[in-house]
Amino acid sequence: MNAIVDHTALVTEEDWTKHRRAMLQALPPELAGQALPDILLQHQKELLAATARYNLVVTDKSRRVGATWGVGADAVLTAGATLAAGGMDVLYIGYNLDMAREFIDCCGMWAKAFAPACSEVSEFLFLEEGEKGEDKAIKAFRITFASGFEIVALSSKPRSLRGRQGYVIIDEFAFHDDAEALLKAALALLIWGGKVLVISTHNGVDNPFNELIQEIRAGKRPGHVVRVTFDDALDNGLYRRVCLKTRREWSPEAEAKWRAEIYKTYGAGADEELRCIPSQSAGAFLPRTLIHACMHSHIPVVRWTPPPGFVDWSEDLRVADVNEMCAMLLKPHLDSLDPRRRSCLGQDFGRSSDLSVIHPMQIRQDLSRATPFLLELRNVPFEAQKQIVFYIRDRLPRFFHAAFDATGNGAYLAEVARQKFGVSMVSEIKISSAWYLLNMPKLKASFDDRSIELPLDDDVMTDYRAIKVVKGIAKVPDDARSQGADGYDRHADSAIAGAMAIYASEQSGGEVGAGSTGETRTSSTIAEALGGSFGTIQPRADLSDFMRM
Known part of the structure; x- marks a missing residue:
C-alpha cells in the first residue's frame, strides 16, 4: 500500500528539497545515479x-x-x-x-x-x-x-x-x-x-x-x-x-x-x-440518530477514579484496592458473559488529562457484537491500569484479541499486554491519519449494520459525535474537547475505544476453544503444537517483471 502523506501541515519548498535529498541518500549507490528507471513507476x-x-x-x-x-x-x-x-x-x-x-x-x-x-x-x-x-x-x-x-x-x-x-x-x-x-x-x-x-x-x-x-x-x-x-x-x-x-x-x-x-x-x-x-467533506461523521439507534439502557458504564494520593500508596495497598474495585464493579458483569462466545477488547489510553476507556466485546453467532459494559478510568496509575486490563482479560471467555492505543504513554500498557497475552493476541496501534482512513469506515459500517452496541449515555454520545471528517478523513480532531457529567474534560475517549474494539473484533489469533478463559498460549507453545512448521506465505501476484524494457 502506498504511504499516506499527512498534509495537515504545510510542506514548504525547502522541506520538499530536504525530503528528496534524504530519499536519495537512502538509495543504494547503484540506484542513486541511474539514468533510466524502470519504465513503470x-x-x-x-x-x-x-x-x-x-x-x-x-x-x-x-x-x-x-x-x-x-x-x-x-x-x-x-x-x-x-x-x-x-x-x-x-x-x-x-x-x-x-x-x-x-x-x-x-x-x-x-x-x-x-x-x-x-x-x-x-x-x-x-x-x-x-x-x-x-x-x-x-x-x-x-x-x-x-x-x-x-x-x-x-x-x-x-x-x-x-x-x-x-x-x-x-x-x-x-x-x-x-x-x-x-x-x-x-x-x-x-x-x-x-x-x-x-x-x-x-x-x-x-x-x-x-x-x-x-x-x-x-x-x-x-x-x-x-x-x-x-x-x-x-x-x-x-x-x-x-x-x-x-x-x-x-x-x-x-x-x-x-x-x-x-x-x-x-x-x-x-x-x-x-x-x-x-x-x-467537513462535519460530523456519525449522525446522532444513527448512534442513538445502537444505544441500549441495559449496558452499564462503570466509572472509577482512585482516591486522592493513590499513586503514592504502597504497592500492596494499591493492588488490594484495585482488586476490591474489580471484584465489586467488574466481576458481576464478567461472570454474566456467555462462555460460548468469542471475546475481545479495545482500549483508548489516558493517564491524567484524558480518560482511559476499555471496551470489551463478545461476538455473537450472527457476527453482531455484544457490549457487556464500558469501563472509564480517570487518573489511574500505569501499574493499576495494567492490573485492571489483566483482570478483565483473564475473565473474558474464548478471548482472541485486544487492540490498544499505543500512541504516547499508551505504548507501555500495549507492550506489557503483548508480553502477557502473546503477540498474536495484541495489536499495538499508533493512531495516525493512515489508521483513521482505513478503520473509521469500518466503525461507521458497524453503526449502519446495527452490529455495535453502546450504553445509553450522554457522555458516550458526545464522544462519538466528536468524530469529524477533516480533509476527507474521519478522525478525532486534536481540539475535540468536551466536558463530561463529572465536570472533567473528555477527548472522544469512548469513541476511540470503540474503534479499537471493532478493529480487534476483525482480527484472528489467540485461543478460541470453548471454555478457555485464562490460559495464554505462547508462540513457543503454538510452534510445538504445530510441530514447528508454520508453512509458507505465497508471494503476491506482481506483473512488474513484464514491465522491464
Missing part, C-alpha cells in the same frame, strides 16, 4: 499488481500521475494473452471521445513495445439505443490481437456493455453522467470471470466514486483500493519522468520548485485534485 506497478489479484480495483488518485498510461500496459497484456493464460477482451469507457482515442493510442504504443501480433488502431461504428429507443451510431476505437481478443473504447452509456464480456476499465468515473448505473452494468461482467477497474480523481464527498471507496474500505463491498496522491507519485519518481521527457535536468531543488508551482496553480482545489481529499 512504483504506483503504476502496484496498480497492475492489484488488478492481477482482485476482480474489482479502484484507484483513488491525483491528477496526471500516469495511472491510465500504466493501465494501457495491463490492457495489452490482457488482450494479447490466450484464453488459457487469462486473456479476455478489454472494454475501456471514458466520458468523451478524446479520452477514448488517447487510451487506444496508448495501448497501440504498448502493443508495439511488447510486440504481440495485433492490428493497427481502427475506427468503427456500433449501434446503441438512444434515449427515445432509436438506433444511434456511435464512433468507437479498436485494436485486435492474434489471441482473438480486442481492446475496445466504448461509449460512456451503461447500455454499451450489454452483451459483452471481459475486463472493464472505467476512466474518470466520478465525472460520468450516470456513474452508478455504469458501475452496475460493469459489475455484471464479474459473474462470468471478468474484471473491473475504476480510475478517477475525486468529485465531491457525496459522489458515487467516494461512496464506492468507503464501501470497500469498510469491508461492505469486496475489492481493493490503490491510493496515489501527487506527493506519492513524486516520491516514486514522477518529476524525474517529466524531466526525462522534457529534457530537463533533475535536482531536488528543481523538483521542490516545480511541486510548489503545481500546488499554487491548483490553489484551493489542491486538496481534491492532488491530495485525493474529496471536497465539501
Whole structure:
C-alpha cells in the first residue's frame, strides 16, 4: 500500500528539497545515479499488481500521475494473452471521445513495445439505443490481437456493455453522467470471470466514486483500493519522468520548485485534485440518530477514579484496592458473559488529562457484537491500569484479541499486554491519519449494520459525535474537547475505544476453544503444537517483471 502523506501541515519548498535529498541518500549507490528507471513507476506497478489479484480495483488518485498510461500496459497484456493464460477482451469507457482515442493510442504504443501480433488502431461504428429507443451510431476505437481478443473504447452509456464480456476499465468515473448505473452494468461482467477497474480523481464527498471507496474500505463491498496522491507519485519518481521527457535536468531543488508551482496553480482545489481529499467533506461523521439507534439502557458504564494520593500508596495497598474495585464493579458483569462466545477488547489510553476507556466485546453467532459494559478510568496509575486490563482479560471467555492505543504513554500498557497475552493476541496501534482512513469506515459500517452496541449515555454520545471528517478523513480532531457529567474534560475517549474494539473484533489469533478463559498460549507453545512448521506465505501476484524494457 502506498504511504499516506499527512498534509495537515504545510510542506514548504525547502522541506520538499530536504525530503528528496534524504530519499536519495537512502538509495543504494547503484540506484542513486541511474539514468533510466524502470519504465513503470512504483504506483503504476502496484496498480497492475492489484488488478492481477482482485476482480474489482479502484484507484483513488491525483491528477496526471500516469495511472491510465500504466493501465494501457495491463490492457495489452490482457488482450494479447490466450484464453488459457487469462486473456479476455478489454472494454475501456471514458466520458468523451478524446479520452477514448488517447487510451487506444496508448495501448497501440504498448502493443508495439511488447510486440504481440495485433492490428493497427481502427475506427468503427456500433449501434446503441438512444434515449427515445432509436438506433444511434456511435464512433468507437479498436485494436485486435492474434489471441482473438480486442481492446475496445466504448461509449460512456451503461447500455454499451450489454452483451459483452471481459475486463472493464472505467476512466474518470466520478465525472460520468450516470456513474452508478455504469458501475452496475460493469459489475455484471464479474459473474462470468471478468474484471473491473475504476480510475478517477475525486468529485465531491457525496459522489458515487467516494461512496464506492468507503464501501470497500469498510469491508461492505469486496475489492481493493490503490491510493496515489501527487506527493506519492513524486516520491516514486514522477518529476524525474517529466524531466526525462522534457529534457530537463533533475535536482531536488528543481523538483521542490516545480511541486510548489503545481500546488499554487491548483490553489484551493489542491486538496481534491492532488491530495485525493474529496471536497465539501467537513462535519460530523456519525449522525446522532444513527448512534442513538445502537444505544441500549441495559449496558452499564462503570466509572472509577482512585482516591486522592493513590499513586503514592504502597504497592500492596494499591493492588488490594484495585482488586476490591474489580471484584465489586467488574466481576458481576464478567461472570454474566456467555462462555460460548468469542471475546475481545479495545482500549483508548489516558493517564491524567484524558480518560482511559476499555471496551470489551463478545461476538455473537450472527457476527453482531455484544457490549457487556464500558469501563472509564480517570487518573489511574500505569501499574493499576495494567492490573485492571489483566483482570478483565483473564475473565473474558474464548478471548482472541485486544487492540490498544499505543500512541504516547499508551505504548507501555500495549507492550506489557503483548508480553502477557502473546503477540498474536495484541495489536499495538499508533493512531495516525493512515489508521483513521482505513478503520473509521469500518466503525461507521458497524453503526449502519446495527452490529455495535453502546450504553445509553450522554457522555458516550458526545464522544462519538466528536468524530469529524477533516480533509476527507474521519478522525478525532486534536481540539475535540468536551466536558463530561463529572465536570472533567473528555477527548472522544469512548469513541476511540470503540474503534479499537471493532478493529480487534476483525482480527484472528489467540485461543478460541470453548471454555478457555485464562490460559495464554505462547508462540513457543503454538510452534510445538504445530510441530514447528508454520508453512509458507505465497508471494503476491506482481506483473512488474513484464514491465522491464
